[in-house]
Amino acid sequence: MTTDDLRIGQFITQYPYENQFSGVDDYFCSGAERVAKRLSEKLAERGCSVTVCTSSATSEYTVEKQNGVTVERSPSLTNINTTQIAPSQIVNPITEGLDFDIVHAHNSTPPGVIAGWLYAKWNDVPFIITHHGGETYESHGSFFRRAGLFIYTKFLINSLFQAADVAVSPTEGYIQESSALSHAESVTVIPNGVDVDQFDIGVSNEEAKRQLEIDPESFLVLYVGSLHPRKGVDVLLNGFTHFHEMHPDTRLVIGGDGSLKKDLESTVEERNLSDVVQIPGFIPESKKSTYMNAADVFVLPSITAGSEVFPLVLLEAAAARTPVIASRFDTIESVVGPNKMGSLLEPGNVESVANELKRFYDDDEMRQETTENALRTAHNREWNVIAQQYHGLYRSVLE
The missing domain is CATH 3.40.50.2000 (Glycogen Phosphorylase B;)
Incomplete structure (x- = not known):
């Protein structure tokens, strides 16, 4: 396999639409989502086949092409605070026959990273996580937000990092601060980028x-x-x-x-x-x-x-x-x-x-x-x- 033949599955809870940052948008995207977008586009420029599995801003399943990247969006039922809740995001990548050589999940908010882990586990392909934070429980917002984050940060996140072949920290300093990274088998530092x-x-x-x-x-x-x-x-x-x-x-x-x-x-x-x-x-x-x-x-x-x-x-x-x-x-x-x-x-x-x-x-x-x-x-x-x-x-x- 040459490097240009790589089929990469990028998993993240939310992923920017075209012109996402031209004004206020109800579909929330911040730093982690921007990182996933630019990385996916640059990998596509290198000849990789890149598919992003993420959520939709609507209740419809959509597939679109953005700057050489295939974006599969699972229908959202609702949103909690700024997070889209798309349960089928966890199921679709397994049932729809997507074929990846490697899975790269971005940990910001669930369930995107969980979907990536499930695909990698069920299809026996390597699993990489980039850690963008979000491992500390914050007791504000609605009951559903607090309950979801409590379960994720207290019971799930460490197991996900333990399952990763490699965890990526954007900074050396975060390796010292992060509990989740200490559970990973291997940790490497790759910084964020800029245009x-x-x-x-x-x-x-x-x-x-x-x-x-x-x-x-x-x-x-x-x-x-x-x-x-x-x-x-x-x-x-x-x-x-x-x-x-x-x-x-x-x-x-x-x-x-x-x-x-x-x-x-x-x-x-x-x-x-x-x-x-x-x-x-x-x-x-x-x-x-x-x-x-x-x-x-x-x-x-x-x-x-x-x-x-x-x-x-x-x-x-x-x-x-x-x-x-x-x-x-x-x-x-x-x-x-x-x-x-x-x-x-x-x-x-x-x-x-x-x-x-x-x-x-x-x-x-x-x-x-x-x-x-x-x-x-x-x-x-x-x-x-x-x-x-x-x-x-x-x-x-x-x-």
Whole structure:
């Protein structure tokens, strides 16, 4: 068998539709789903036959072709929180006669990874899992969400990783944090990737600010992501407020949606920062590159350990030549630290946020050095490179 003959089954609970990230969509997809999409497409470009087994946004079974990838979507009965519930996703890959040489499941939320495990077990083919997180039980949301996650995280997830021929961690740091990975027979590190060309938009930092109607002479701080408590965006806003008091020529953009959005908007209004802080809501992919290029520094202030395995926004900022400030967790430190692409702050610490922002504001030489390191890191993690690493892993497992 040559490498180009590989028949790969990618299993994930949800998988992006075409133009998924052009605006708000009820069919939820985040980092893990974007990773599965770009990896599948790059593997298809290499000549592999790639089929994705996932859920539908509707109650209908569909098969479609996306950029060389066959996407089989099982009908969904309902959704719990942001997760589509498609029971037939577990059955169809077994009964419909799909023929794979290797199964690659993405662990984010069940049942996609369970469907992959069942196919591999019943058809006696190698089974690989990429761990995107989601092994920690979080007691919020509806009763059905809490019950489902409790069963999965307490009784199922370790057995799934124990059954894998190889488990993949996107960062070295997550191997230290993850309980599930400790049950795997073999663990390897393959990072997430980025499309550098998408963020090389050919405009200067100042011009990008003008396009966003932001003062081109200002120092712009950027956050893009969900606005939920675990992300620590309120800590960022408080830290920026102190920083702005010392440096009035600074601006902050908080992009995204979530449960904290209204509280953040109220805080901005109460502090008379409406001319300084923008909260534009969801930022579509078509505009994200401009925001990343306009930023002088990108901040990821997460406060919950394990919630960030390998945030794609770190690489996206790097591809736009923007240094990063991120929380000091093992997962993040293993990306930012060795590559010297930014600095680390103490999670949940307002003073630490203000201090790190001031460091980048005051030190042009450090900002330039981290900018160069960030871009080099992004080039080393382009999706073509990452797909080649996965391709090599598949071949070594089959051999």
